Amino acid sequence: MTLTFLYYIKETMTKDKVKGKRLVGLFLLGCLLFNFPILSLFNLNVIVFGIPLLYLYVFSIWFIFIVFIYLITRFSKETVPQFLEKR
């Protein structure tokens, strides 16, 4: 019984931590994709579907990045200490 309870606490704690880690991972990936040298692969004078390649690349990655933040933070309810809620 106690063990189950402890296990439950552990699980919720790690879930929160996992979310933090996923977001850090996403941040690092974003830094990679928005900078040299990956950026230079798309820094070409090419038009795709009437849109400049670099413009298309940056805006698509931007949008996908936002979707990923949404997916990572979508679930799970955080526990804010009681006394902080009233302020």
Next chain:
Amino acid sequence: MLKTEAILFFSFGYMGLLFAIAYFGDRHAKIGRSIISNPYIYTLSMAVYCTAWTFYGSVGRAAVTGLGFLPIYIGPTLMAALGWLVLRKIIRISKIHHITSIADFIASRYGKSSTLGSVVTIIAVLGIIPYISLQLKAISTSFMILKGYPLINMPGPFAEMPVLKDTAFYIALILAVFTILFGTRHLDATERHEGLVAAIAFESIVKLLAFLAVGIFVTYGIYNGFGDIIERVKAIPELKQSLTIGSWAGSYINWSIYIFLSMMSILFLPRQFQVAVVENVNEDHLKKAIWLFPLYLLAINIFVLPIAFGGVLHFTNGSVDADTFVLTLPMSHHQQSLALLVFIGGMSAATGMVIVATIALSTMICNDLVMPVLLRLQFINLAGRGDLSSFLLFIRRGSIILVLLFGYAYFHFIGEYYTLVSIGLISFTAVAQFAPAILGGIFWKGGTRSGALSGLVLGFMVWAYTLVFPSLVQAGFLPKKFVTEGPFSLELLRPFQLFGLQGFDHITHAVFWSMLINITVFIGVSLFSRASAIEHTQAAFFVDVFKYSERYEKSSFWRGTASITDLTSLLKRFLGEQNTDKALSVYAASQNINLKEGLTADADMVSYAEKLLAGAIGSASARVMISSVVKEEPLGIDEVMDILDETRVVIAYSHELERATAELKAANQRLKELDRLKDEFI
């Protein structure tokens, strides 16, 4: 034909509407039904990040550098992903310690040092002044262009214009009045302005809609969609280059440095701190805001490039400043109402920034610059005077006017030589100086007061030397030789090529040197200096805030006691009679004590009073004031060790949990194994 009176009528009508919203918001807050307590309003208030810089300046930047305007919005997007770790931590710390400004935050982290608070305030004020001048420039320029409708005349030059004939001067004054009415009607211990936030959120909607309207008009009204514009651009060789960001190494470095700058700015600009941290109602709102806010940025940026290219294609002779394309394109196509909408949109972008920034700065000037000095001056005997809350309001109002007048002066003498974006970037670089002290402060316990102080001061000096001094040369206050040959003809000290470093643009160059020196000195001095007991405690509380959240509210760091009468009268002087009574009765009810019965306040109550006071006058001053009525024995090293001991207990507990989990896992494994064996057996 648009008459001046008509433009003024719409402008003041719009401001009136903002007031109505603010009034409505404040009234709802009073009866306890907050209209801003949801993640959507929170996100929109964060969008105060998008100022006239975004509204007019991005297009101007894009016309010259193509995608060069974008890093300023990619940085905050990346930071949003980290927001859950960094911003949430800052919010939690600020709520627990009743921190109301960025100066207070840094001062509080490094042992409630009033020196540090003053230094941060000075850096923030001087750093933000160019940014405010940018907004004044945008409003006055757009006003003067719109006045000429349907003709398009570029206004200027401003420096020769007499001050009393300059529109920008009156705009600065009107904005000062509006800010005072918005932000300093009453003194609140938590520095929260619900009505203001509601008005700012509304402004964010207006500027977004106005910008999208122009974007759609230019892309689909004037041209046949995005593809059409690009086809035309391809035909012009000079323009074709701006479809990429340039292939030399320096352009990638600039790009990355701008991303870094904007990442820091989204956290540490005083107005961002105000809306994201101080005005935050519930931490949980952050969860939605960290993806909604980048989405807002994405939306407001989609049409920047089409408008910029449209402008360059349309005004071929280069007589029209690219910073005004957003307004001049609809004007040249005789879209009177659209031009007016753009003007209002630009105004909402600019006023939102000015109002929130000056309120944040006035809080800092009052709490972290003026109060500590006044409290030190014995002959004024501030602590012994009657109700001081009206005096505090007076200081704040005065500083709002002062900040705006400085902003005007900067615009008048220097602003017109620079584009909107390059003015803004000067402010961003100043604000980035806070990064080592704050990020180092919330993730590293080893940072000390001396380290933070010396890092900040040196970083700030490098900023001033590499960015502000050259702009004084531009305005004619310093000889041209200063930039071309260096001071006293010392080539190595040329402000744009410090120590001979070349190949960067001015901002990147300044960021590199100032951050290098700031970070190195912060870490170096921290490692070689000793922290006092209170620094140790604060460091532990800031870095491990999520462990201590529950405890801090109850625990006391005052070993001494005070008489309730002294404490109450002290609070009344700064918070006013009504607020004090309310706050104390809440405390009495929650602690189940009768205030009239007890004559001495225990340590718990003293620290409660300190936190209340910190909200009104800043943590450093609050400490000084409380210690004047409390017979306090300072926290010794033993107590600090006690607190740290708690951490060890927590860690031991979590180890226990881990062991239990391992046992469970093993049991589970065994079960599975048995299950498998059973299957095989059958």
